[in-house]
Amino acid sequence: MKVKKIIDKESGKVIERSVMNSITIDCVIFGFDKGSLEVLLVQHGEGIRKGEWGLPGGWIRERESIDNAAHRLLADLTGLDSIYLEQLKAFGEPDRFPLGRVITIGYFALIKKEDYDVRAGFTASDAKWYKIADIPKLIYDHNDILDYSLEHLRNRVRQAPVGFNLLPEKFTLFELMKLYEEILGVEMDKSNFRRKILRMKLLVELDEKQKDVSHRAAKLYEFDQKIYEKLTKKGFNFEF
Amino acid sequence: MKVKKIIDKESGKVIERSVMNSITIDCVIFGFDKGSLEVLLVQHGEGIRKGEWGLPGGWIRERESIDNAAHRLLADLTGLDSIYLEQLKAFGEPDRFPLGRVITIGYFALIKKEDYDVRAGFTASDAKWYKIADIPKLIYDHNDILDYSLEHLRNRVRQAPVGFNLLPEKFTLFELMKLYEEILGVEMDKSNFRRKILRMKLLVELDEKQKDVSHRAAKLYEFDQKIYEKLTKKGFNFEF
DNA sequence: TTCACTTATGGTTTATTTGACCACAAGTAT
DNA sequence: ATACTTGTGGTCAAATAAACCATAAGTGAA
Numbered sequence: 001m002k003v004k005k006i007i008d009k010e011s012g013k014v015i016e017r018s019v020m021n022s023i024t025i026d027c028v029i030f031g032f033d034k035g036s037l038e039v040l041l042v043q044h045g046e047g048i049r050k051g052e053w054g055l056p057g058g059w060i061r062e063r064e065s066i067d068n069a070a071h072r073l074l075a076d077l078t079g080l081d082s083i084y085l086e087q088l089k090a091f092g093e094p095d096r097f098p099l100g101r102v103i104t105i106g107y108f109a110l111i112k113k114e115d116y117d118v119r120a121g122f123t124a125s126d127a128k129w130y131k132i133a134d135i136p137k138l139i140y141d142h143n144d145i146l147d148y149s150l151e152h153l154r155n156r157v158r159q160a161p162v163g164f165n166l167l168p169e170k171f172t173l174f175e176l177m178k179l180y181e182e183i184l185g186v187e188m189d190k191s192n193f194r195r196k197i198l199r200m201k202l203l204v205e206l207d208e209k210q211k212d213v214s215h216r217a218a219k220l221y222e223f224d225q226k227i228y229e230k231l232t233k234k235g236f237n238f239e240f
Numbered sequence: 241m242k243v244k245k246i247i248d249k250e251s252g253k254v255i256e257r258s259v260m261n262s263i264t265i266d267c268v269i270f271g272f273d274k275g276s277l278e279v280l281l282v283q284h285g286e287g288i289r290k291g292e293w294g295l296p297g298g299w300i301r302e303r304e305s306i307d308n309a310a311h312r313l314l315a316d317l318t319g320l321d322s323i324y325l326e327q328l329k330a331f332g333e334p335d336r337f338p339l340g341r342v343i344t345i346g347y348f349a350l351i352k353k354e355d356y357d358v359r360a361g362f363t364a365s366d367a368k369w370y371k372i373a374d375i376p377k378l379i380y381d382h383n384d385i386l387d388y389s390l391e392h393l394r395n396r397v398r399q400a401p402v403g404f405n406l407l408p409e410k411f412t413l414f415e416l417m418k419l420y421e422e423i424l425g426v427e428m429d430k431s432n433f434r435r436k437i438l439r440m441k442l443l444v445e446l447d448e449k450q451k452d453v454s455h456r457a458a459k460l461y462e463f464d465q466k467i468y469e470k471l472t473k474k475g476f477n478f479e480f
Numbered sequence: 481t482t483c484a485c486t487t488a489t490g491g492t493t494t495a496t497t498t499g500a501c502c503a504c505a506a507g508t509a510t
Numbered sequence: 511a512t513a514c515t516t517g518t519g520g521t522c523a524a525a526t527a528a529a530c531c532a533t534a535a536g537t538g539a540a
């Protein structure tokens with residue numbers, strides 16, 4: 001096993017810690033802002049690919065599970081824990097990484113941008129949100145991983161109520177609909193959407209309304225954690 | 241990179257070939273026989289776990305993609321190529337493998353048992369089909385991988401027409417229904433099933449009937465490759 | 481041959497869901 | 511006041527799903 005320099009999170013000191021030398025993790029972190037789906041990319045600060053953009057990622061330590069590694073990397077990156085995170089799959093074309101055979105395990109995260117500060121605990125030289133349409137050419141096979149994630153996201157939101165992880169705690173039905181429209185690339189009918197989503201009893205109507213909008217304020221909703229979990233396990237159908 | 245003894249498929253000679261030393265592949269191979277869902281397990285012929293059952297698997301070679309590795313292993317095992325195979329995900333608990341840190345990538349295969357001969361090209365000391373209900377305690381975390389696959393299979397057959405890969409080329413609607421019932425663990429209505437599946441235009445009615453059955457012979461169907469592929473991409477809905 | 485039994489096949493009926501569309505409410509901006 | 515935007519609650523016809531029924535077509539046993 002290789003030994004890599006790693007910065008210890010608590011002490012801030014550079015320590016040596018063994019890592020697995022042919023497997024990495026790369027995370028596709030989705031956010032949603034002003035009607036647009038976005039992805040968090042980082043600019044590499046060292047090595048031959050200095051200056052190029054890629055997915056945030058890192059090495060797996062010798063004694064941690066891969067899920068833990070993904071959570072740790074994400075926490076270092078965003079300062080957030082307990083966010084929605086799931087493994088995508090492994091990417092292992094033999095020439096995907098130019099300096100040797102490295103297989104990477106892709107992870108897929110959905111975060112509420114309101115809770116998040118790019119700078120918090122951030123170690124890469126630069127990090128930036130990119131709209132899906134503006135993704136540049138990325139290092140290695142990261143464009144492939146991103147494309148796969150996007151495809152996965154589109155499938156996932158139709159089968160489980162995971163899209164909510166991209167919205168603030170309290171949201172309007174219109175915002176929710178716009179989220180689905182953006183992710184799935186379709187147009188929906190306000191009225192039918194409302195009927196369908198309310199019928200699942202997934203949402204709790206709050207005694208609050210939108211503030212500071214230049215039109216009639218809409219009621220705010222949040223989702224019911226119990227039913228959310230039940231539907232997440234059982235699967236729900238969200239075709240339009 | 242480690243060097244492992246590998247038996248060359250063409251020549252039959254033992255050759256040395258470099259493999260990645262901390263990643264393996266394990267395959268969950270499903271078959272369907274007489275109304276029961278089954279899984280192919282192998283008995284390990286060497287090492288400390290000699291005699292115990294596990295999933296068929298192996299090492300990834302230095303210069304092959306992980307998908308290729310899975311296809312190669314499966315071809316060695318079953319003598320079949322171009323079978324339905326997809327990656328599940330990586331399994332990486334730090335202590336899943338007792339002799340060191342090894343991450344495994346799970347694969348998921350569906351085969352037509354009629355086409356398949358367990359002995360063909362088989363290298364493990366023994367291989368056997370097990371009914372889902374009779375799965376023994378397996379080595380390492382293979383029971384977890386199997387449980388995950390089963391869950392995945394249940395989700396998959398409801399979203400894409402992949403279940404057909406378990407049936408012979410020609411099948412009756414009743415057989416197809418029994419397949420769904422077995423996989424999903426539900427009872428269905430013959431008449432409604434028939435209506436629903438025929439409405440998708442996925443099946444082609446053949447000019448042939450069942451033979452040697454002790455009741456009215458049913459029409460045979462096969463599926464339409466074109467529509468099959470379209471539905472596989474697009475996703476179909478098969479809730480009951 | 482007749483009858484019981486099994487599965488095949490094609491209905492019906494009713495309730496539910498969808499999709500398209502409408503109308504008015506309740507705010508803001510000019 | 512009026513235009514404009516989004517919210518909210520409807521209608522209606524078409525499509526779908528769920529439960530159930532009836533008859534057909536075969537086998538094998540009485």
